[in-house]
Amino acid sequence: xxxxxxxxxxxxxxxxxxxxxxxxxxxxxTLSYCPGCGHGVAHRLVMEVVDEMGIEQDTIGVAPxxxxxxxxxxxxxxMQQAAHGRAPAVATGIKRVFPEKYVFTYQGxxxxxxxxxxxxxxxxxxxxxxxIIFVNxxxxxxxxxxxxxxxxxxxKSSTSPYGRVVETMGYxxxxxxxxxxxPGVAYATRQAVxxxxxxxxxxxxxxxxxxxxxxxxxxxxxxxxxxxxxxWKMTPVESNKWLDENMLAYFPLGDIKK
Amino acid sequence: MEEVKLMKGNEAMAEAAIRSGVDxxxxxxxxxxxxxxxxxxxxxxxxxxxxxxxxxxxxxxAINMVYGAAACGKKAxxxxxxxxxxxxxxxxxxxxxxELPCLIANVMRxxxxxxxxxxxxxxxxxxxxxxxxxxxxxxxxxxxxxQEMADFVNLGFDLAFKYRNPVMILSDGAIGQMMEKxxxxxxxxxxxxxxxxxxxxxxxxxGKPESRERNIIxxxxxxxxxxxxxxxxxxxxxxxxxxxxxxxxxxQCEDADYILVAYGTSARIxxxxxxxxxxxxxxxxxxxxxxxxxxxxxxxxxxADHTKGFLSVEMSAGQMxxxxxxxxxxxxxxxxxxxxxxxxxxxxxxxxxVEKEINKILK
Numbered sequence: 001x002x003x004x005x006x007x008x009x010x011x012x013x014x015x016x017x018x019x020x021x022x023x024x025x026x027x028x029x030t031l032s033y034c035p036g037c038g039h040g041v042a043h044r045l046v047m048e049v050v051d052e053m054g055i056e057q058d059t060i061g062v063a064p065x066x067x068x069x070x071x072x073x074x075x076x077x078x079m080q081q082a083a084h085g086r087a088p089a090v091a092t093g094i095k096r097v098f099p100e101k102y103v104f105t106y107q108g109x110x111x112x113x114x115x116x117x118x119x120x121x122x123x124x125x126x127x128x129x130x131x132i133i134f135v136n137x138x139x140x141x142x143x144x145x146x147x148x149x150x151x152x153x154x155x156k157s158s159t160s161p162y163g164r165v166v167e168t169m170g171y172x173x174x175x176x177x178x179x180x181x182x183p184g185v186a187y188a189t190r191q192a193v194x195x196x197x198x199x200x201x202x203x204x205x206x207x208x209x210x211x212x213x214x215x216x217x218x219x220x221x222x223x224x225x226x227x228x229x230x231x232w233k234m235t236p237v238e239s240n241k242w243l244d245e246n247m248l249a250y251f252p253l254g255d256i257k258k
Numbered sequence: 259m260e261e262v263k264l265m266k267g268n269e270a271m272a273e274a275a276i277r278s279g280v281d282x283x284x285x286x287x288x289x290x291x292x293x294x295x296x297x298x299x300x301x302x303x304x305x306x307x308x309x310x311x312x313x314x315x316x317x318x319x320a321i322n323m324v325y326g327a328a329a330c331g332k333k334a335x336x337x338x339x340x341x342x343x344x345x346x347x348x349x350x351x352x353x354x355x356x357e358l359p360c361l362i363a364n365v366m367r368x369x370x371x372x373x374x375x376x377x378x379x380x381x382x383x384x385x386x387x388x389x390x391x392x393x394x395x396x397x398x399x400x401x402x403x404x405q406e407m408a409d410f411v412n413l414g415f416d417l418a419f420k421y422r423n424p425v426m427i428l429s430d431g432a433i434g435q436m437m438e439k440x441x442x443x444x445x446x447x448x449x450x451x452x453x454x455x456x457x458x459x460x461x462x463x464x465g466k467p468e469s470r471e472r473n474i475i476x477x478x479x480x481x482x483x484x485x486x487x488x489x490x491x492x493x494x495x496x497x498x499x500x501x502x503x504x505x506x507x508x509x510q511c512e513d514a515d516y517i518l519v520a521y522g523t524s525a526r527i528x529x530x531x532x533x534x535x536x537x538x539x540x541x542x543x544x545x546x547x548x549x550x551x552x553x554x555x556x557x558x559x560x561x562a563d564h565t566k567g568f569l570s571v572e573m574s575a576g577q578m579x580x581x582x583x584x585x586x587x588x589x590x591x592x593x594x595x596x597x598x599x600x601x602x603x604x605x606x607x608x609x610x611x612v613e614k615e616i617n618k619i620l621k
Contacts, residue, residue: 058465062326063476072474078463080329081476083352086322089314093326093334094463096310097282098451101465119322122315 025051025076032070036236038226039068041193042135042202046106047075049206053214059102060094062087064116066108067141085116088123091130102213104131110140113149113175120175127184127218131209134176134221137228138247145231149173152250157231172250176223180257186217188257192225192248194240208258225251261442267407268293268434270442271337271363271427274408276303278415279446280361281332282310284323288342289375290431291365295337307448317342321349321362328358329475331454331462333415337363339431340381341372343389350424351390354492355477357461359418361411362396363427365434368573368600376600377431377523382577385428386551393489395496397425397503398550400521404438406548412443421499422461428550430573432523432602505548506557510536514543516616517561519582520571521547523602528571530605535612542612550578558585567591567619569612574598591619 025047033039050059056077063071065084072079082090087105095103112120112134123130139157140146147157147164150172154163164172180188187209191202202224209220225247229239265273272294275283285295295313303309310327314320320336327334338346343364353360364385368378383389385398397417399410407429414425449457455464459473466472479485510532511517520528525546535542545561547554562568567590570579576594583592595611597603 057467060330060463060465069478070480072472072476076466076472078466078473079475080326080463081356081474081478082325083322083348086318086325086349089319089322090326090329092312092314092319093282093284093323093328094330095326096312096323097327097330097332097334098464118315119319122319 023047023051025056027074027076029073031074033067034230036227036229036239038137038193038224039135041199042133042224042226043071043074045193045199045203045206046104046133049203049210050077050102053210055102055210058100059104060098062091062094062103062105064105064107064111066111068106068108068135069142071106085111085114086119087111087116088119088128088130088132092123092126092128095128095130099129102210104133106133107135108141109134109136109138109148109150113173117175121179121182124179124185124219124221125182127186129213129216129218131213132219132221133206134223135226136223136251137226137231138172139228139231141228141231145228149175150251152246174251176221177256179219179221185219185221185257186212187220189255190223190225190251190253192243192253194227194243198253223251225253260444263440263442264437265404265440266293266435266437267401267404267429268365269297270404270408270440271411272297273301273442274411275335276301276307276309277443277445278412279307279333279448280309280335280411280415281448282312282324282327282334284312284314284320284327284334284336286314286317286320286338286342288339290367290377290434291337291339291363293434294363307445309448317345318348321346324360325349325353325356325358328353328360329356329463331458331464335361335363337365339365339367340369340378343381343384347384347390350396351392351394352477353424354390354394354396355392356475357422358424358475359415359422360424361414361418361427362424363429366428366430368598374600375431377573377602378598378600379430379522379524379573380575380577380598381428382550382572382574385426386553386581394492395551397421397423397499397552398428399425400428400548400550401433402522402525402546404433404436404440407433408440408442417503421495423495428522430522431600500552503549504552504554504556506554507546507548508557509544509546511543511545511561513541515541515566516569516612517543517545517565518569518571518612519545519547519558519578521550521578524571524573527603527605527608531608531612534605534609540612540616553581553585555581555585558582559587559589562586562589565590567593567615569615570594571603571608572596573602591615
């Protein structure tokens, strides 16, 4: 005999059972990212850390050019949009006149490791006391899937339709390893957000980076290896598998400098 | 306290920046204006007033540091010379789009390309016609003395904040390098963060308190309908500036038969030409635009009603002459005299050119 036990929503969602809520500092609007993209998780983690540290009134973010050009629409804090690649210079300007504020940039691989290489390296070399969130998905997503400085050898893109030929197009740039050699850099790490376990680790890294800024330790850079299922022309599930097998082989996860 | 000193134009501008309560200077060395950052680094204004001085890795980085600081409601400036200004134009266009106040000094040298390190005035088009991409204008101030190099820092920031738009001091290597007597302004206090929030809290990214919506500094509008509205807003602002901010100096224009139009170093030479011409019985006058944008069109148009002709004297192939022609509206002949490539004309060669033009008119 069957018993008909009725469970009300209130019983399911009891206060003590809440393990996750919508991030307070993420705005109620539709993200411009493709379903399956890692940007949304990365945004959320940054905003969670800012919220949990209670520094939202003292935090100024810098959005780049690229898929995350509209990051300022999604994050409920004061933000500036920078020209392509110039976010670390813009962040330098902010931090120098507001040394007591928390300043972070949120950049993609084309922005940070191609057009903005000089700004990235010199901001790191001056040890600007900022946090750099660097989302590396190996492609220019916003402009429609062109080759990035981090595109893997042999990887196809709209400007390397037969695959990246390293002899003529160069090798993927490991810029996080490069800047880790600079004395101004306090913390350089490579993380990912395509599994729950990795999300937790990435969040810890972001906490450490903002704590470094609080302690005036210098530049902290967090590379987040992510997917671009649209640009890679895969399903989200396939892209995460491909990321695991290919991207992480070239861009291994873990702390490079701590 | 006001102070009278003998200084280079570049140094006077740097000292005036400290005294005008500027919050930050970001620069990159380039001849003939490196004295600006050298003077600042030597003076250590971070100890005097708390002003930030930073040598950037490039002109691109410097203007983007200005962007970041200006977006916080701070008084931020940079300076460079012609090739460096070309690099800064990306950031300048972004700042005009994002409505950020700042001061940019161009101590011009001869171009194009790497050109020369001697004085030039061939960046006129770049300065007054926008320069970077998109529909925008800079308010352009043209100093012709070391005193004006100093005075235009404060004036420049007043205008920049009044219109939330970048302002350019368009100088040249001669004004930047020459030494003259200058009365330096009294030390102004830098604004406190509280004062900045009070004045510019409606737009500046000072950190979002609960009491207001977030402030966003951007020049991006993905919807063209919105971008056009933004463009119309900018154009209205420029129209207001054109109405209210025209500045010029007239030297013996009242009874002049023939008028020279010149700014900066060319204006100094032209003033001598007016004197030499009058000694020979030629009734010459000089109209010196102080704002190159907005350009003193109205006064030139009025002068054209009772003037036999105009000579635009520039250290360029003839750029400002286009604005003089537009202002004169065909009411009188307009000619150009210029030297290029870093060459400064002598008063006697300009006077020769004036006499030649007057003879043409008399024929």
